[in-house]
Amino acid sequence: xxxxxxxxxxxxxxxxxxxxxxxxxxxxxxxxxxxxxxxxxxxxxxxxxxxxxxxxxxxxxxxxxxxxxxxxxxxxxxxxxxxxxxxxxxxxxxxxxxxxxxxxxxxxxxxxxxxxxxxxxxxxxxxxxxxxxxxxxxxxxxxxxxxxxxxxxxxxxxxxxxxxxxxxxxxxxxxxxxxxxxxxxxxxxxxxxxxxxxxxxxxxxxxxxx
Numbered sequence: 001x002x003x004x005x006x007x008x009x010x011x012x013x014x015x016x017x018x019x020x021x022x023x024x025x026x027x028x029x030x031x032x033x034x035x036x037x038x039x040x041x042x043x044x045x046x047x048x049x050x051x052x053x054x055x056x057x058x059x060x061x062x063x064x065x066x067x068x069x070x071x072x073x074x075x076x077x078x079x080x081x082x083x084x085x086x087x088x089x090x091x092x093x094x095x096x097x098x099x100x101x102x103x104x105x106x107x108x109x110x111x112x113x114x115x116x117x118x119x120x121x122x123x124x125x126x127x128x129x130x131x132x133x134x135x136x137x138x139x140x141x142x143x144x145x146x147x148x149x150x151x152x153x154x155x156x157x158x159x160x161x162x163x164x165x166x167x168x169x170x171x172x173x174x175x176x177x178x179x180x181x182x183x184x185x186x187x188x189x190x191x192x193x194x195x196x197x198x199x200x201x202x203x204x205x206x207x208x209x210x
Contacts, residue, residue: 025090025107032093040093045085049180051077056173064173067203075123077181128208136198139207144194147201162192174200 026032053074056065068074087106094104102113115126129138136142148162149155151171164175178196179189192200202209 026094036090036093040089041086043089044186045083045088046184046186048080048083049184050080051177051181053078061170061173063170064177067170067174067206068177070206071203071209072123072125073182077177079122126210128210129202130210131195131198131202133195136194139198139202142198142201144197147197148192162197164190164192171200171204174203 022033022036026036053065053068056062068077090106091104091111094106096103098112100115104111118124119126131138144162145159148167149157149159151168152159152166153168154166157166164172164179167175175192175196176189178199179185179192183196183199199209201207
């Protein structure tokens with residue numbers, strides 16, 4: 001996506017001066033306005049990354065392409081469009097859970113993100129093995145260090161941290177897609193957590209994940 005987020009200083013100045021505009025965005029909720037002005041408005045919005053499946057094919061990365069398609073991950077990694085950082089910040093300021101659904105509103109527009117919405121918009125499926133930080137043990141026969149070492153280019157390398165750079169090509173691409181697109185974070189994209197490695201393990205072994 002083509003967008004460059006404004007600097008924190010500019011965002012904060014614009015938000016504080018917006019006055020009545022913010023009241024319209026938050027339906028007059030003064031607590032949320034204050035949360036936005038002095039919290040969310042100065043947070044950096046990461047530019048989303050995309051991966052083109054035709055490009056993977058042209059680079060002879062057909063195995064990566066097939067593995068992602070096996071997990072129904074064709075549509076979401078290719079999604080791109082315009083970005084509106086201020087509205088993204090408002091969305092997260094207003095965000096709350098209602099049961100299993102995400103609910104928010106932006107400029108008087110109510111939004112409810114359900115499993116059905118994610119399926120239609122992003123192509124993500126809500127079935128099969130559920131994995132998160134608290135239940136990594138549901139994946140049997142997984143050993144973080146042994147698995148990482150099995151996919152190193154240099155099998156005799158000393159392992160101090162599980163980094164993307166030491167992996168073979170297919171695993172390296174899957175790792176970067178994981179840390180930049182599927183479970184993105186603001187930093188340390190090249191250092192893999194145990195959760196990252198579990199996801200990559202499942203994708204490589206064609207274990208369906210939720």
